[in-house]
Amino acid sequence: MSWLSSSQGVVLTAYHPSGKDQAVGGRHGKGGDEDTSSRRCGQYTMNQQITKVTEKPPFDRSSSQDSMDEVSMEDYWTELENIKKSNENRQEDQEVVVVKEPDEGELEEEWLKEAGLSNLFGEAAGDPQESMVFLSTLTRTQAAAVQKRVETVSQTLRKKNKQYQIPDVRDIFAQQRESNDKVPDGTESQSVRTNENKYRGKDDRASSLVVGEKELILLVPEEAPASETDINLEVSFAEQAVSQKESSKEKIQKNRGDDGPLPNFRLPKDKTGTTRIGDLACQDMKKVCYLALIELTALYDVLGVELKQQKAVKIKTKDSGLFGVPLTVLLEQDQRKVSGTRIPLIFQKLISRIEEGGLETEGLLRIPGAATRIKNLCQELEAKFYEGTFNWESVKQHDAASLLKLFIRELPQPLLSVEYLKAFQAVQNLPAKKQQLQALNLLVILLPDANRDTLKALLEFLQRVIDSKEKNKMTAMNVAMVMAPNLFMCHTLGLKSSEQQEFVMAAGTANIMHLLIKYQKLLWTIPKFIVNQVRKQNTENHKKDKKAMKKLLKKMAYDREKYEKQDKTANDADVPQGVIRVQAPHLSKVSMAIQLTEELKASDVLARFLSQESGIVQTLKKGEVFLYEVGGNIGERCLDDDTHMKDLYQLNPNAEWVIKSKPS
Numbered sequence: 299m300s301w302l303s304s305s306q307g308v309v310l311t312a313y314h315p316s317g318k319d320q321a322v323g324g325r326h327g328k329g330g331d332e333d334t335s336s337r338r339c340g341q342y343t344m345n346q347q348i349t350k351v352t353e354k355p356p357f358d359r360s361s362s363q364d365s366m367d368e369v370s371m372e373d374y375w376t377e378l379e380n381i382k383k384s385n386e387n388r389q390e391d392q393e394v395v396v397v398k399e400p401d402e403g404e405l406e407e408e409w410l411k412e413a414g415l416s417n418l419f420g421e422a423a424g425d426p427q428e429s430m431v432f433l434s435t436l437t438r439t440q441a442a443a444v445q446k447r448v449e450t451v452s453q454t455l456r457k458k459n460k461q462y463q464i465p466d467v468r469d470i471f472a473q474q475r476e477s478n479d480k481v482p483d484g485t486e487s488q489s490v491r492t493n494e495n496k497y498r499g500k501d502d503r504a505s506s507l508v509v510g511e512k513e514l515i516l517l518v519p520e521e522a523p524a525s526e527t528d529i530n531l532e533v534s535f536a537e538q539a540v541s542q543k544e545s546s547k548e549k550i551q552k553n554r555g556d557d558g559p560l561p562n563f564r565l566p567k568d569k570t571g572t573t574r575i576g577d578l579a580c581q582d583m584k585k586v587c588y589l590a591l592i593e594l595t596a597l598y599d600v601l602g603v604e605l606k607q608q609k610a611v612k613i614k615t616k617d618s619g620l621f622g623v624p625l626t627v628l629l630e631q632d633q634r635k636v637s638g639t640r641i642p643l644i645f646q647k648l649i650s651r652i653e654e655g656g657l658e659t660e661g662l663l664r665i666p667g668a669a670t671r672i673k674n675l676c677q678e679l680e681a682k683f684y685e686g687t688f689n690w691e692s693v694k695q696h697d698a699a700s701l702l703k704l705f706i707r708e709l710p711q712p713l714l715s716v717e718y719l720k721a722f723q724a725v726q727n728l729p730a731k732k733q734q735l736q737a738l739n740l741l742v743i744l745l746p747d748a749n750r751d752t753l754k755a756l757l758e759f760l761q762r763v764i765d766s767k768e769k770n771k772m773t774a775m776n777v778a779m780v781m782a783p784n785l786f787m788c789h790t791l792g793l794k795s796s797e798q799q800e801f802v803m804a805a806g807t808a809n810i811m812h813l814l815i816k817y818q819k820l821l822w823t824i825p826k827f828i829v830n831q832v833r834k835q836n837t838e839n840h841k842k843d844k845k846a847m848k849k850l851l852k853k854m855a856y857d858r859e860k861y862e863k864q865d866k867t868a869n870d871a872d873v874p875q876g877v878i879r880v881q882a883p884h885l886s887k888v889s890m891a892i893q894l895t896e897e898l899k900a901s902d903v904l905a906r907f908l909s910q911e912s913g914i915v916q917t918l919k920k921g922e923v924f925l926y927e928v929g930g931n932i933g934e935r936c937l938d939d940d941t942h943m944k945d946l947y948q949l950n951p952n953a954e955w956v957i958k959s960k961p962s
Contacts, residue, residue, distance in 0.1 A: 373664055373779040374804050380666040381783060384704060403454025405607055406447040409595070412607070412717075414588035418448065431838040435831045436592065439536035443596040527561050531568070531825040535736040536596035542730075543600070560816055563735060565823060570949050571900070571941030573824040575743060575750065576960075578832075579934035585832045586824055587744060593828065594721070594740040603727045606720045615710040619680050620644045622708045625748040635684070640751045644683060647690075648702040649759045655695030657762060658769035663780050667697035675701060703784045706756075713756075713785055714741075715749055723786060725813075726806030735817055738810070742821045757818040764815065778811035785811065833931040833950070840931075878947060880925070882907050882957040894944040900925045901939035907957055928954045936960060 410418060415429055436444065530538060565572065578586065598605040616623045618631065625642065632639040652662070666672075675697060682688035693701070706713055714722050718741055725741075728734045742750060760781065764774050772780075786807040814821070876894050880903055887910050892903060903925050927935045930952035937946070947953075 371779065371804065371808075373776050374782065374808055376664070377780050377783050380700075381707065381787075383669045384666075384672065384700070403451050406450045406454070409447050409591070409607060410444075410451065412588075413444070413591050414585070415444070431835055431842065432588070434838065435834045437534045437537055437596075437827075439534060439540060439596040439600055440589075440592045443536075443592055443599050446599070447595075527563050528566050529563050529732065529735065529820060531565065531823065532827055534593060534596070534827050535733070535740070535825070536593060536600050539597055539600045539733060560812070561731060563732065563817060563820060565820060567940065568826060569942040569945040570826075571935075571937050571946060573826070573829050573935060574938070575822045575824060577936040577938075578824070578829075578932075582832050582836075582933040582935075585835060586828055589828045589831055590740045590743040593825075594737060594744070597733070597737060597740070598721075598724070598728075601728055601733065603724055605724065607718070608716050608720055613710060620683060621676055621680065621705060622710060624710050625713075625746075625752060629748055631684070640748075641755045642705075642752065644679070645702070645705060645752060645755065647683075648698050648705065649755070651690060651693055651698040652695055652702065652759075653762070655698070657766040659695055660769070660771050662695070662763055662770045662772055663699050663703075663777060664772065665696050665699075667694060667700040672697060672700050672704065676704070703781070706784045707787075713749055713753055715745055718744055719786070722810060723803070723807060725810050731813075734810075734813060735820065738813055738817070739821050739823065739825070743824065753814075754818070754822065757815055760815050761818065774815055775808070775812055778815060779808045782807040782811040829932075836933070837931045878943065878955055880907070880955040880957060884958060885923075886910075892943075894947060896942070896944060898943045899939060900937040900941040900943060903943065903955075904939075904957065923957055923959050926956045926958060928956050930954075 410416060414432065418429060433441065433444070575583075595605055615627070617627060620628070628642040628644070629639060632643045636643065667675075675693060679688055679701075712719050722738075722741055725734050725737045728737055742753070745753065760777050763770065763772055764777055767773050767776075782804075786803070877891050878894060879889060879891050881889055885907055887907055890907065892898070892906065904923065908923075925937045925941075927937055927946065927950060930950040932950060932953065
């Protein structure tokens with residue numbers, strides 16, 4: 299058995315005794331045509347009967363992704379069979395929704411709204427100049443992605459004779475060039491015409507986007523050389539793809555369908571600190587999401603992969619309970635019990651119950667609990683969980699694992715979200731593993747908070763299971779195959795697919811699940827180039843709003859600002875060049891002047907404060923308080939321990955430095 303790549307994705311094949319390759323239709327690959335017709339893995343309801351094959355031919359596992367003998371598609375098909383049996387016991391509770399195909403232009407209009415550009419179209423259309431600051435921070439590939447959707451929506455609205463204000467794309471992308479006839483290095487700028495898809499070479503420092511007679515200058519950072527396993531977060535992923543498309547064409551083709559061991563990708567050290575999801579204030583995180591969507595779209599456009607955003611469907615859902623309840627409703631219930639809860643309590647309890655039984659149990663996650671018993675346990679949990687009267691001793695370890703997977707499957711909207719489920723599936727069509735990882739990084743950023751937090755808890759648990767693979771026989775690929783059907787096949791979407799697509803789906807989603815588990819520590823990182831774009835937006839917005847804000851200040855607010863400024867000046871008068879003042883309002887040592895050196899890190903600043911604390915505060919442990927960068931060109935950013943303070947100060951000299959705990 300091996301994994302082969304096609305233009306649609308990864309296809310699983312087996313070697314038939316006759317010498318001809320056949321698609322694996324059954325659990326063991328023999329009798330491919332007969333078993334193939336009996337399997338409809340793309341249909342979550344799976345009305346077809348699954349043919350069981352008793353004879354088991356030998357597998358060629360030498361090219362498996364895990365490079366381990368245990369890996370085969372057996373676990374995937376077995377899990378589908380278990381899901382079918384589970385559905386037979388709970389089918390009366392399920393509601394299948396057939397998704398209506400969107401009208402022409404609807405998806406593009408929805409995309410523009412999701413990208414923070416809703417003021418450009420429709421009844422809410424306003425002054426296009428409001429988006430100029432945002433658009434001016436885009437890379438050439440990002441701008442091309444926006445322009446493509448703008449043009450599609452404009453044409454659609456005109457065809458429908460909509461009476462909305464339809465802006466001219468020349469106005470949307472207009473920017474006064476003044477003295478910018480030449481790019482910073484003195485060379486003449488060269489236009490990038492989206493329709494012709496002409497990009498400049500990787501050595502160019504700037505490019506421009508021509509729309510009509512006007513031109514938008516797009517600054518592109520110079521790409522630093524990186525090793526094969528380094529993930530470059532300083533340069534737009536789409537821009538990297540443009541550069542690699544020609545220079546690494548042969549290599550990328552070779553990487554297609556490469557099922558050897560996954561590379562050990564790593565993030566090079568960044569002296570200004572790594573930014574993770576949860577480190578930024580809400581206003582900046584919103585901008586990050588806008589940019590992540592545009593960047594993801596640009597990456598897919600460059601690589602020729604269709605990015606289909608599914609419009610969220612409204613279905614009747616339960617407003618209380620445990621199973622089949624929206625994540626947001628569950629969390630509202632749970633937060634009344636435990637303040638600040640970010641992961642459903644039932645989800646946490648099921649994981650802890652599995653772990654109480656020991657992660658060394660052989661076949662953990664693979665062996666299901668009895669379907670009838672699972673159904674009874676569900677009903678009992680619904681009635682007694684919040685009352686605290688449920689007897690957890692009656693839940694066997696494999697029952698808890700089955701309930702965990704059932705919880706994920708029965709979410710009214712998939713854990714990977716309706717909007718981006720297809721985009722997650724399309725990751726398998728990207729040519730290189732590094733690009734697949736980059737796409738997954740952007741998709742994780744785009745998930746709603748509740749989905750992202752729950753996914754993180756799930757992936758961390760799955761990694762703990764894999765860490766005990768020597769005893770439980772659950773390798774990374776085994777776990778991926780068992781979990782993929784539970785995350786990628788949403789019963790609320792009545793999606794039909796051909797048999798070939800079903801097998802591509804089986805192999806592809808298992809691969810994606812494997813990537814999510816293996817690289818989870820990288821996926822919660824916000825790329826530096828996106829953070830820098832946010833910094834640039836904040837800087838430009840501050841310049842633009844400075845005069846307007848002064849006019850709106852009331853006398854009292856002005857006096858208070860004047861007093862605070864005088865007070866700050868008095869406090870900082872003795873702070874010499876190269877010294878920062880760090881505030882710690884919740885600690886006994888509320889302020890400290892610290893000399894900047896090349897080696898001074900955020901962890902050193904924290905250590906100096908905590909070493910001077912006494913009493914209750916002295917018991918504070920590492921990880922309970924953090925150093926924050928506040929203001930300047932960022933709203934608020936929690937710094938990691940390895941942040942070099944002098945480098946960050948040079949990037950944001952107007953910031954304040956505050957020590958505080960992280961909000962829950």
